[in-house]
Amino acid sequence: MEVAEAAREETRTKPSFAAEVFLGHLPTSLFHPFPEQPAEDRAQGDAILDDIDRVLREEIDPDAVDATGELPDRAIERLKEAGAFRLKLPAKYGGLGLSQSNYNRIVALVGSWCGSTAIWMSGHQSIGVPTPLKLFGTDEQKERYLPRLAAGELSAFALTEPEVGSDPARMETVAERAPDGDGWILNGEKLWCTNGPKADIMIVMARTPDREIKGRKRKQISAFIVEAGWPGVSTTYRCDFLGYGGIQSGQLKFENVRVPAENLLWNEGQGLKLALITLNTGRLTLPATNTAVAKQCLSIVRRWASKREQWGAPIGRHEAVSVQIGWIASHAFAMDALTDYVAALADRGDSDIRLEAAMAKLWCSEAVFEIADRTMQIRGGRGYETPQSLKGRGESAYPVERIFRESRLNRIVEGTSEIMRLFLAREALDPHLARAGALADPKASSLAKAWAVIKAAPYYTVWYLRRVIPFFGMPANMPPPLRRHWRYLRRSVRRLARRMFYAMVRHGPALEHRQGVLGRLVDECADLVAMGLTISRAISKGDAASVELADLFCRHARARINMRHTVPDSLSRVGSDVARGVLEGRYLDLERGILPVEADGSPGERS
Numbered sequence: 001m002e003v004a005e006a007a008r009e010e011t012r013t014k015p016s017f018a019a020e021v022f023l024g025h026l027p028t029s030l031f032h033p034f035p036e037q038p039a040e041d042r043a044q045g046d047a048i049l050d051d052i053d054r055v056l057r058e059e060i061d062p063d064a065v066d067a068t069g070e071l072p073d074r075a076i077e078r079l080k081e082a083g084a085f086r087l088k089l090p091a092k093y094g095g096l097g098l099s100q101s102n103y104n105r106i107v108a109l110v111g112s113w114c115g116s117t118a119i120w121m122s123g124h125q126s127i128g129v130p131t132p133l134k135l136f137g138t139d140e141q142k143e144r145y146l147p148r149l150a151a152g153e154l155s156a157f158a159l160t161e162p163e164v165g166s167d168p169a170r171m172e173t174v175a176e177r178a179p180d181g182d183g184w185i186l187n188g189e190k191l192w193c194t195n196g197p198k199a200d201i202m203i204v205m206a207r208t209p210d211r212e213i214k215g216r217k218r219k220q221i222s223a224f225i226v227e228a229g230w231p232g233v234s235t236t237y238r239c240d241f242l243g244y245g246g247i248q249s250g251q252l253k254f255e256n257v258r259v260p261a262e263n264l265l266w267n268e269g270q271g272l273k274l275a276l277i278t279l280n281t282g283r284l285t286l287p288a289t290n291t292a293v294a295k296q297c298l299s300i301v302r303r304w305a306s307k308r309e310q311w312g313a314p315i316g317r318h319e320a321v322s323v324q325i326g327w328i329a330s331h332a333f334a335m336d337a338l339t340d341y342v343a344a345l346a347d348r349g350d351s352d353i354r355l356e357a358a359m360a361k362l363w364c365s366e367a368v369f370e371i372a373d374r375t376m377q378i379r380g381g382r383g384y385e386t387p388q389s390l391k392g393r394g395e396s397a398y399p400v401e402r403i404f405r406e407s408r409l410n411r412i413v414e415g416t417s418e419i420m421r422l423f424l425a426r427e428a429l430d431p432h433l434a435r436a437g438a439l440a441d442p443k444a445s446s447l448a449k450a451w452a453v454i455k456a457a458p459y460y461t462v463w464y465l466r467r468v469i470p471f472f473g474m475p476a477n478m479p480p481p482l483r484r485h486w487r488y489l490r491r492s493v494r495r496l497a498r499r500m501f502y503a504m505v506r507h508g509p510a511l512e513h514r515q516g517v518l519g520r521l522v523d524e525c526a527d528l529v530a531m532g533l534t535i536s537r538a539i540s541k542g543d544a545a546s547v548e549l550a551d552l553f554c555r556h557a558r559a560r561i562n563m564r565h566t567v568p569d570s571l572s573r574v575g576s577d578v579a580r581g582v583l584e585g586r587y588l589d590l591e592r593g594i595l596p597v598e599a600d601g602s603p604g605e606r607s
């Protein structure tokens, strides 16, 4: 709850599409007509895209970057010259001042070719120093650092620690006031800091002295701009991962680092909020690169499945394969709509995009891995073979093996899928908690709960009736194949709100622990939002191909939603019971017959 609260951006006032769906509304005006990127803005991005395209072709061999672990210096220099590391920096400070939509298009192009290079760029400008500095820095801080970043200095974002991942509020890195009263002394360790080993400047979140607020001691987290060259800052380890071999992500140590007072970013105690707000927009890059990878997969399967023949026909003509291709195409279409929609919201700047950003991140991360998996299956043995080995045999060297490894990361970074679902569920329940909070509060007394029921009953009677009575209406020019999907959408948003209400009544305060129930409600909302956007995008494009893709996507989304309704709540409960048994060693018998791996990698005792 605390984390969700901290991420709120109070200045943005427009309602959120996702929040409205959770409440049982279909706020058509928020997403239809589809907010396509304005032509003038698009033209600004086009010029830079051409330059970046040239650098990618001439300087970057993505398989070599992945295999050797090095992005060549010349490639980085040429990318910098082309503006790739100052895309969103304001022009006033030497940046290109591009919109989020253009930034997404450029990172997507890079990500479609070389995932490691895209991470260098996004570690620097999606979450690194430029974004929080632009949002929260003083004029003096901006004058001091933004021109340096525009001139090519690299940045990083240091939040995660060895003991603190999804729950950053419990971080252990500390910043204490310097004994001479001049600034801060920073001590601690940060893990997996992307760009960290190469960064010149970074944002570091650290605990600062607790404060007493309304009689309660409150932990404080503050954000600091830290320069890598200062005494006491060091990289203790460069990490190596399943994919993205060319990224530089490491463990950093801060030992009695003196940070000047003027390097505190925003206010003392607002570091967690700053980090989470940074991630709200930072998160938009992953959907953009995921969508680009999905399109790359589509392009690969189109060529491969029409050329490769088995059993007397191109494999793409066998139904088991063609169904996969349809899934990839229709979901790539939906990912594109979702990503572009959230980028448009960010550019407009008047909406609280937390929900949509988290939803796009969650949904696209899950979809791209599914797409990579299906693409690997369609490529068969060649999907599992490395591009280098394929090249060595003189075969088509589509990098499906690399894409598969890389795609897996998205479900883990910048908020895991589980945490995104919890965050969205918390937001979905927020209006209900505000109205009948005592009912869901495990600490509330029976009297407080009874009073909450009496107070909320009249409101919820009307609320419920409104979510049963059907409503009508449909955007003009709705293509006939999409009409029934729109009607389904209209019905389903109400049903979702009712299902959430039942869950609250049924589970009461225990609902916050019923992550399976909450997760299914969130996934249903995400599918409904994606349906709405896909239909709107198809109308906006106005061609038959888009309608076909939207139609197929809606069919898949509906099948998923209907299937989720058949999952009994007890499945999660019984699953959790078994999980408890696993943790307590109840099923050790099942682990017989293996050579167990010990934590140090050595073979353990065989049972």
Ligand SMILES: Cc1cc2nc3c(=O)[nH]c(=O)nc-3n(C[C@H](O)[C@H](O)[C@H](O)COP(=O)(O)OP(=O)(O)OC[C@H]3O[C@@H](n4cnc5c(N)ncnc54)[C@H](O)[C@@H]3O)c2cc1C
Pocket (backbone or CB within 6 Å): 123, 157, 158, 159, 160, 164, 165, 166, 167, 191, 192, 193, 194, 195, 241, 249, 409, 412, 413, 414, 415, 416, 417, 418, 419, 422, 515
């Ligand atoms: C390649 C790479 C690059 C990264 N770059 C950066 C970076 O630049 N800066 C930075 O600060 N961090 C970075 N990270 C860290 C990344 O954001 C974290 O890995 C992520 O936040 C998850 O934390 P964790 O790995 O410690 O997992 P944990 O928090 O230990 O979680 C482990 C599992 O438990 C689940 N879980 C945890 N809590 C709950 C809960 N309450 N309910 C349900 N499920 C739960 C998680 O979803 C996950 O499945 C990077 C990580 C990687 C691998």
